[in-house]
Amino acid sequence: MNITQQIEVALKKQGNPINGKDSEDDSLQYPSITEWKRSIGMMGKEHDTTTTSVTASKSRQQWYKKGLGYWDDEETCPATVAGMLGGFGRISKCDLKGSAKFITHIKSHIRPSLKLTSEENGDVPTCACECGAGIGRVSKGLLLPLGISQCDLIEPSPRLISSAPEYLGSSASKCRFFCTGLQDFQPKADSYDIIWMQWMIGYLTDDDLVHFLKRCVTALRTGGIVVIKDNTCSQEAFVVDRDDASTTRSLPYIIAIAELAGLRVVHQQLQEGFPEDIFPVPMVALAADR
């Protein structure tokens, strides 16, 4: 079974939907994840073994090109907190507060082995990875204030990552900057205490997300966690946004992907205090625990 089929099986097993729709056009409905991927050429036609991989790889390249085109454009995304949050800059404070509460709870009640500061780590610097970091909003507002010694920012837009040092100010000296899409990022083994993925997994294809999370399993240090914080839909398994080439997945869909990669949920909680008219945003902490 390919990854898509494995996700569909996992969703169906728990009675969760596998269908999806377009965010703008009600006439675009997809009975399954497989059917949607076929419609955009990300999976070839059934039994078509000759052209499948060529078409799928072209479609994957176009997917990432469109996503990057959206975020690398000053018009659609100014290099500001509001730009990072699609105009919802006002929710950043509440978001960062909710994330800090979530991590503090995990550290005190669920996973005391999680290391945040170098003092807790035998004076060895702790390290976090902010995925799809943009200008580094989460590193500056959450990870470094939690006491993390060093943050690695992974971001494919050259324009956004080059704006990060100025936005981070004096904290920039505690950061390293990597200009690449997550689909191509190879983290070093045993290198991170926290890998933070916020409002960005929708830009990765299912296959690339599973493969990246598998690399995270190797990259996590003892006690380390991956946190996914993202929009979720609930009526369908997924909602496609063709403007920025992204999908919003349901929570069971996200968890099915994480489990396929060898991660398990250690804690999850819904972010409170966001406006009613946006998608619900759960925080999901995942561990590998070899």
Ligand SMILES: C[S@@+](CC[C@H](N)C(=O)[O-])C[C@H]1O[C@@H](n2cnc3c(N)ncnc32)[C@H](O)[C@@H]1O
């Ligand atoms: C909604 S913004 C969120 C930024 C940041 N995570 C935050 O919460 O402030 C989405 C970010 O994902 C990045 N992104 C898009 N495609 C990506 C990819 N393939 N790999 C990694 N990041 C990506 C965008 O460039 C953008 O910085």
